[in-house]
Amino acid sequence: MTFNEGMQIDQDAVRSGGPGLGGKLAIGGGAGGLILLVIGLLFGINPGSPSQQAAVPAGPAAGTPAHCKTGADANKYVDCRVALTAQSLNAIWASELPKQTNKKYAKPTVQLFSGATNTACGQASSAVGPFYCPADRVAYFDTSFFQELVDRFGSSGGPLAQEYVVAHEIGHHIQNLLGDIGKAQRDPRGPESGAVRTELQADCYAGIWAYHADKQPAPGANQPFLKPLSDKDVRDALSAASAVGDDRIQKAATGRVNPEAWTHGSSEERQKWFLTGYKTGKVAACDTYSAQDLKNPPALR
Template structure:
């Protein structure tokens, strides 16, 4: 993705300087921890027993590494592209103005109105404060451990969380939350799958409108990332037989197909997964 010369968003809240430096967690090195956390997030496996004894957050400030500085610059530039795209598309396709979210960068642990956040939650969006949360070490997990390398794969992660903010702006998150509250677990999971696939599709819409910034292979990187974090693939990676009733994000094929649908059409209206007979 061509980000040279792209402005950096000011809607960044960087909390990484306040993280404690802890080393291993529950006997795992940091690489092992990142794998466990990512698989736990994307498969719904409860990984907390593996993380007992996690170090508490320290208030002592620390210097950011060059890699962390680069991650912040990258995240701020990608976030700026989402602001530009959705600020154009909302008036044109929805008829309202777009109010962008804040992206919180953290390392290890932080707090949100939606609960305590750690690498175990993975990247997530909290509608209560209209902020997306990202532990920038997840970029390394995505590339080195989950087999989804490339800068556009990382950009897709940010775009996906911003897409949840788009859903919030459109009133979709509130409606799905209410429907989930009235459903059993299997039905609630099925609704969540449709919500996540819609976010994948909206990420594709964003990709279709980042004028002049795409490089050869970028879309393939995003599609590969979508496949690598499909529920079925990650459950197999965790040594489990895929259990569709436990899926919360969709299969590899579904995630890639809906991203591609958004990219091919460039239309918000093409992302109505809730009306789709086939996911």
């Protein structure tokens, strides 16, 4: 178990239900098509253009699922785990972002959906995996994806593998707050592209959360959100990072690797930038945009 059992889950930690499409969108075709689609968005930013698509008004939506009350529930149920991870991320970044960057933290919305959903960046189905929409500042999760991460992509199913995914999406929100997220769209493909650097930085920001979440007391509590992370916990997160590297996904889909089509970085790079955040806890160490060698982050040399 990862979370301290006595942690109380806020009833507004996530939003559940709300606007949806009532079924899966017909995106991609077959397993290979799905994997190729996921290359473009997995753990990323919804590519819909807010300037060309009208924002979708929010419909009726519930808060945190009623069965999610404590850290013990987060250790048992995946939707509760997303909720408490989001709550932990908000607490850590509310403390660390102004301290390290002089920027005030504003909470994103975390939306749980099933099958498909409408967003201010357009429509999306579960096939695209988790994503963050800058236009509405919402991170979207269909929790069935976490089993796909194990079954289709070969990740560990450990709790920190799932929590890493949530932390990565909130990492995109940090980029949005800092004004960096647009760099992904301006330079969208290639091993040194802005898109890859943006994704690797979000991995690094996920590592920053992991660094602080088992040390910093939760607001109003005398203990951190997470129990001390073990080597196995960290391996679980690294397994998820490795599973969604561009090289690994391309190899599974086509039998070859084409770095010029990369949008997220290699398995090795994703692991190393997560470790950079985890070992340092510092935003400054996550400057992927200035890195001369993405395979060798300065903080790990």
